[in-house]
Amino acid sequence: MYETLDRVKANRIVKVVDFVVPKHHIHIPQYIVRLQEMGVLKGEIIEVRRNTGIGPIEINVKGTKLAIGRGIASKIIVEEVNE
Amino acid sequence: MNNGSTNSHRKQLTIALAGNANVGKSVIFNQLTGGNQIIGNWPGKTVEIQEGYIEKNGLKIRVVDLPGIYSLSTYSEEEIVTREFIIKERPDVVIVVVDASALYRNLFFLLQILEIGAKTVVALNQYDLLERDGFEIDLQKLESLLNVPVVKTIATKNIGLKELFERTLLMASRTYVPKFPKYGKEIEERINKLVEALSPYDFDVSKRFLAIKLLEHDEEFEKLVPKDILHLRDKLAKELEEIHGEPIRTIIIQERYALASRITAEVLRKKTKRSIDFSNRIDDILLHPVFGFFFLTLILLFMFFVVFKFGSFLSDYIGGLFDSLKPHFMSLKLDESLKTFIWDGLIDGLVAAFGIVLPYIAPFYLLLSFLEDSGYLARIAFLTDAFMHKIGIHGKAFIPLIESFGCNVPAIMGTRVLERRRDRIIASILATLVPCSARSVIVFGLVAAFLGPIYAILIYALDFVFIFFVGLLLNRYLKGTPTGLIMEMPRYRKPVLRIILKQTWIRLKEFFTFATPIIVISNAIMEGLILLKLLPYLELSVKPFAYILGLPPLATLTLVFGALRKELTLIMLATFYKTSNFALILTPKQIFVYGFVTMIYIPCVATIAMLKREFGTRVAILITLFEFVLSMILGGILNLLLRFI
Ligand SMILES: Nc1nc2c(ncn2[C@@H]2O[C@H](COP(=O)(O)OP(=O)(O)O)[C@@H](O)[C@H]2O)c(=O)[nH]1
Ligand SMILES: [Mg+2]
Numbered sequence: 001m002y003e004t005l006d007r008v009k010a011n012r013i014v015k016v017v018d019f020v021v022p023k024h025h026i027h028i029p030q031y032i033v034r035l036q037e038m039g040v041l042k043g044e045i046i047e048v049r050r051n052t053g054i055g056p057i058e059i060n061v062k063g064t065k066l067a068i069g070r071g072i073a074s075k076i077i078v079e080e081v082n083e
Numbered sequence: 084m085n086n087g088s089t090n091s092h093r094k095q096l097t098i099a100l101a102g103n104a105n106v107g108k109s110v111i112f113n114q115l116t117g118g119n120q121i122i123g124n125w126p127g128k129t130v131e132i133q134e135g136y137i138e139k140n141g142l143k144i145r146v147v148d149l150p151g152i153y154s155l156s157t158y159s160e161e162e163i164v165t166r167e168f169i170i171k172e173r174p175d176v177v178i179v180v181v182d183a184s185a186l187y188r189n190l191f192f193l194l195q196i197l198e199i200g201a202k203t204v205v206a207l208n209q210y211d212l213l214e215r216d217g218f219e220i221d222l223q224k225l226e227s228l229l230n231v232p233v234v235k236t237i238a239t240k241n242i243g244l245k246e247l248f249e250r251t252l253l254m255a256s257r258t259y260v261p262k263f264p265k266y267g268k269e270i271e272e273r274i275n276k277l278v279e280a281l282s283p284y285d286f287d288v289s290k291r292f293l294a295i296k297l298l299e300h301d302e303e304f305e306k307l308v309p310k311d312i313l314h315l316r317d318k319l320a321k322e323l324e325e326i327h328g329e330p331i332r333t334i335i336i337q338e339r340y341a342l343a344s345r346i347t348a349e350v351l352r353k354k355t356k357r358s359i360d361f362s363n364r365i366d367d368i369l370l371h372p373v374f375g376f377f378f379l380t381l382i383l384l385f386m387f388f389v390v391f392k393f394g395s396f397l398s399d400y401i402g403g404l405f406d407s408l409k410p411h412f413m414s415l416k417l418d419e420s421l422k423t424f425i426w427d428g429l430i431d432g433l434v435a436a437f438g439i440v441l442p443y444i445a446p447f448y449l450l451l452s453f454l455e456d457s458g459y460l461a462r463i464a465f466l467t468d469a470f471m472h473k474i475g476i477h478g479k480a481f482i483p484l485i486e487s488f489g490c491n492v493p494a495i496m497g498t499r500v501l502e503r504r505r506d507r508i509i510a511s512i513l514a515t516l517v518p519c520s521a522r523s524v525i526v527f528g529l530v531a532a533f534l535g536p537i538y539a540i541l542i543y544a545l546d547f548v549f550i551f552f553v554g555l556l557l558n559r560y561l562k563g564t565p566t567g568l569i570m571e572m573p574r575y576r577k578p579v580l581r582i583i584l585k586q587t588w589i590r591l592k593e594f595f596t597f598a599t600p601i602i603v604i605s606n607a608i609m610e611g612l613i614l615l616k617l618l619p620y621l622e623l624s625v626k627p628f629a630y631i632l633g634l635p636p637l638a639t640l641t642l643v644f645g646a647l648r649k650e651l652t653l654i655m656l657a658t659f660y661k662t663s664n665f666a667l668i669l670t671p672k673q674i675f676v677y678g679f680v681t682m683i684y685i686p687c688v689a690t691i692a693m694l695k696r697e698f699g700t701r702v703a704i705l706i707t708l709f710e711f712v713l714s715m716i717l718g719g720i721l722n723l724l725l726r727f728i
Binding site: 027028030031033034035036037038039041042049050052053054055056058062063064065066067068069070071072 | 153154156158184185187188191300329330332333336337340362363366370371372461464465466468469472477478565566567568569570571572
């Protein structure tokens, strides 16, 4: 089942499926490039370490911890991975 | 951008330190350069570049500590500055400092530096953390894959730095033919086509780097090449997008990571079982939605308590010292009015800088550096992010706002942690509205003393509500969209005292070289006005404002002096009326209006000067006008309201 990252509960493992990109953009928005540069790429398996419903989401990606604001997290589409 | 001094650079060597944030660049920089460094600014940009000099075998070596970044794109000013520095200043060697315990992600950045074609040496720093995690790295293999020297270092223990330095000097003296690790076949083919097309031209960077940047649609580099090359680029990019089904920028990021992943797999070995990560346990408490805020509040309260207790103690002490010198100075055989001018005009300015500002800022910076070094600042940004988004900025902006309680000037410098100019301007405006220690002195000395502490708290509360609404307003009407938070969460670390002291010292030095002349000069101007007996004219000109605020003109006049230094308002009030029993001068309602208006009516000159330095004259003037008009409107409304109570 697909959902956006801001809705994933803590301690779940998910796979990045896609990014929500506004229709009228020619280039992908800067913050998505930045996310990708930090390792949040399609197909990447990430661990959601912290998501309390308010404030940023903390994830573990490529061995580093990243805090992502809720607004940006809601642009990342993920899919739960069964261990 | 080259300072035009390329020639004078010839006899010296320039070594630049580059890498992600928190990898240990600054520690290495300090270990290499010892005590003597300066903070410079890249022309036109407000990113700090620290420089230090070493003498070795008659060679003068300039070491430059570049800002911490994750990529060489144009996401933040720091990235632009770093790549411009490497491309235009052409350091003899770039030391890329890598966090060995996060090799995979650090390689992503390292690969981009290698692409530039500059001579590179890799410092595999924080090697102790890698070993603690139970891993080791095959150095020889990594060296042969990257074709540059790689040195293991533990900067905080000064391990490996001597070797790093020696191999850097060696690298500087030998010739270096870059050999790039290769990406996937489809993309390599197209990079090569572009490189070929670029061959008739001459550039500062390697053609490979330029070709990749062009594929990434990097605007700065697109400007450098002729149209037909851009057409070719468009065609090649389109082909790649069709093959991969992704935007070209994403493809390149993926390729880099794929390469980084291949390299990591070849050199990284598991040795022992991983030990537990305490950071995560600590974060369960410190980032907890309830306890986290509880601790944050405790820590902030503790900080303010220490800063104000220690600050007022130090301030009294230094002030007393100067006071005890004054009679000696006044008994000198000099012209009376000259003596008065020298003391009140010049020395008093110094007293203000060192007796009033320094005592509050020094302990503040000390604690801030402690929090920074421990890793807690990132947690503060995490906790406050949700709230800060309401006013259009993200969690990282909370720190400069806290800094503002000490003094607004360094807080505006502190907004440099934000990536975008829009965020920096919003954060700076809000910072100037936060009551600095000088304004707190006024609220305590006037409102709390004559109306009672409740009213002082009320003024603070009013100010915070005001700040919140200004934030809402700016977020709504300033051009551009708010930036979301994307922040690496560093591990917690045991702060190293030596490093904290160093950081504090560097910050203080920068602040004082900037602010002291401004404070002293504006103090002298004020004294000049008094000596030239120009006050009555000024008093006349503030009459309309006095009317709006419902204050006596002479009391309103003190606000003019407050623009020089906020605490001067109270001092001048006492001077003009020859009493410090302010209840004789102002009614309780007037005291309240006066207290509120001094909080917000204008940034002081040092703050305005800092705004100008960071954002340009236009923005500085606009902010000043904006705050002045707003405060007159609000002060006027408050005055009217109070009449009916
Ligand atoms: N354990 C360990 N910590 C280090 C090492 N080098 C630096 N640090 C710590 O890493 C943190 C970041 O260092 P800093 O030099 O400020 O990083 P910069 O952002 O790259 O300039 C500081 O808390 C240092 O004390 C190292 O080799 N081992
Ligand atoms: Mg640093």
